[in-house]
Amino acid sequence: MGEYSSINPRIGVYVCHCGTNISSTVDVENVRDWAIQHLSKNGVVVSRDYKFMCSSLGQEIIEKDIKEYGLERVVVAACSPHLHEKTFRTASEKAGLNPYLTEMTSIREQVSWVHTDKKVATEKAKYLIAGTVERIKYNESLEKFNVPIDPNTLVVGGGIAGIQAALEIANAGFHVYLVEREPSIGGHMSQFDKTFPTLDCSACILTPRMVEAGTNPNITLLTWSEVVNVTGFVGNFNVSIKKKARYINENLCTGCGICWEKCPKKVIDEIFEAGLGYRKAVYTPFAQSVPKYPVIDHENCTFFQKGTCKACEKFCPTGSIDFEQEDEVLNITVGNVILATGYDLFDARKVSNYGYGRLPNVFTSMEFERLSNASGPTGGEITLRDGKTRPKTVGIIHCVGSRDKNFNNYCSTICCMQSLKFSHLVKERTGADVYEFYIDMRTAAKSYDEFYQRVLEEGTLFVRGKVAEVSDAAREPHEIGKLIIQVEDTLIGKQRRIPVDMVVLSIGMEPRYDAKEIGKLFGISCSSDGWFMERHPKLDPISTMTEGIYIAGSATGPKDIPASVSQGAAAAARVLDKILQKEVELEPIRASVDETICSGCRLCNNLCPFNVIFFIEDLSITRVNPALCQGCGTCVAACPAGAISGTGFSNQQIFAQIDGLLMDI
């Protein structure tokens, strides 16, 4: 401690019980007594414990002590600062103490929740408090920054969640850039025929929203586009968006459709038709696409691949085909971002014992959606892979790729309801017998279980058990030519072999294949499953740890349509709240360069994740833009000369904290 003992501000220590969350593992009273007895020479003049420090009564105790004891520093040993740092700093401020002179020590997340031995846990709490007490002596009074918020918003992903978010903000009178990777907005919902449990026609309820998003003057629709770069921070993000070449002049195109009618190149549509149907090399994914302009698929276009064709150009009545068009990069500034990038589907080929890709009459749930869709490849006729034969028996297998430790542990939440919907459609359109193979039925939302009851009454046969295999190897004569589903029926405790004509695999939802890269681009993280991580899973499910970046819909985990729409709207409300505040308060935690020590080595220049470090050629030194710095500390740690210091994290503070942690208690 030696060299630091010269300053001794008056410190108050407050130890929280957190009900029994902390006190069941940490001897709170003992810690309280120890703090005043043992740390008085370190400046502690008062120490108290309380059942709930964060309650208004708890805060009042601190406020009162600041005034009565003339406290100059406050240490609250309680939960994580993520939860209540703001609470206690506000309380100190009310009592006239600069908020940055109050610090929290986490003795819940880092002590009581992770230990069971009370004696050891109590000791650890003491060490941590000693560290904070030593460190806080060197805390300085800091002032917050205020910066104006750009009122424009970026929404990434034009599925139902993104459309909802964009419309809410646009209708409130603010501008939105809606970016979509595919040629049209609409997302997965545009591929469905019916929606559960009401059996509304999916297109009928979705397309009006798409049209609204396409025509709202406050929405700039950027389809066939991707975000390629993001810099800046809440209130002022600079975003670069790549507009991929459509090879169509949007000012001239009327969307008449002659180009795709005349295009000689037929391609299997792996995206919209889930591989079950075809499109042309110049195409819109579906009839109600928004915008109406097609795109030319460079990889499959005969002209681009072989140098001749141009059939589309020949027949286009408005001359809008432009083979010379190139990718463009659009740079915009926005104050807030909503990521609604959606999900991918599990690749059913991975469960090779279910035969998808090998046995023709095994379909995925998305293939079935297209098969049952009136605008799909069979015009809504449910047939086998031959495109003609109606199945007489259909087996629907739940949880394919979900709730399975070989693939994804989580429940994809929508598969039970989706499978029940399929059952109903099969019965309605073909009269076939339907078997549903489920592990557990999960129909927990408004009117969902009633739909389950309805399907039960329609005569669908439910078999509880995880299917072992789908095979075309017949053992008995009646199995020949069928797909045999081998399953343990756990309700009767017997192995069963059920021959069917068609199998539908209810495949689970997975994070987008590039979710990690997208997360990195926007500075947010993904959970171990790969979904975007919320600021708080329960109380703040649409925010992220990065200010100004919000998440909505299935990008955060499997969700049905109502949940995605709710999240889109919630994220929009949060963005509007920020826009209406006109400015944003930024934490004063910043890096600064001592220009007398900086050698101009430029090591820090490329490390800054926010690109706010600038090299001044004339002076051969580096400077940090204090308005843009996010206080991450990367440059501070990297500087070989020790020329950069981080406010609130000075070397003095860090060393003092280490001294405290190593103190004899």
Next chain:
Amino acid sequence: MNEYILYPGCSMEGSAKAYNDSLNMIKGILGIKLNEIDDWNCCGATEYVGLNLIPAYSLIARNLALAASQFPANSTVVAPCSACYLNLEKADYYMAERPSLGTKVNEALDAGGLHYTPGSVQIRHLLDVIINDVGLDAIKNKVKKPLSGLRVAPYLGCMVPRPDYQRRWSDFEQPTELDDVLKALGADVIEFPLKTSCCGGHMTQIGPETAYELIRRLVSTALEHKAHIMVTVCPMCQMNLDAYQSEANRYFGTNYHMPIVFFTQLMALAFGKNPSESGFGMELTSAKDALAHISSEVLPNTPNVQNKSEGLPMPSARLRKKPGK
């Protein structure tokens, strides 16, 4: 010339002599040199590990210890027999995973002045070496007499792709390696759904009815897919289906005649060796009639009927990634 350590296993000298003879015919053509472990012993086959763990693992590990001591570090042991391959893999894996087992096994080996450190040799099946080290292109180049016209059911058996400790195979349930080798020989390979199903193993000895049913399923499914011949990589599978087919016929009142041979026999044949050099004639369910389907001319590949149909497209055959890689 790739060099490997050979662990032949007992069956290669007895029931699977056709496997041994045909392997000897093709190894030079494929450019592989096989150096037999000196003084090797039985791997314990399928029963012993279930009866008495430490002696069983010691029996297996003795071979690994010998291989490690007789050859340069990190050499590859090749086992043509599936049971041998699985046993060697198992011993290497569990000696590493359970150090107490490793210690006890090494105590036993110590009596013979031997010691085995798990991981000191690589253990691979012959088919793995042929497809991944020699490669399909090299095989195709060596084919002198394509097997066109011969409808083949690729039958791997259960012990090669599972549990696959080192993740060497393309899939646990429907691996495609054997199919690919046979296609490279020009054979008409059927999509055989039971390619990794059990042949009955030693149930032929202790519960023949069970084994007969398993044999019946395999043979009848191969026939349903109009196979002329079944091809395996495993001496036990070959023996069960070959030697017990007539018993199964008697038991069910059926009249199946489905020859089953080793993949190396068809390779030798395709490389221009005559049937007797390739080990044909030793099987009990004669393959003579099946071989008559081989036409000397190369026929154009008959496309898969289901793929070419007027109906809906099949899912795209995206490359299967090896699990865990």
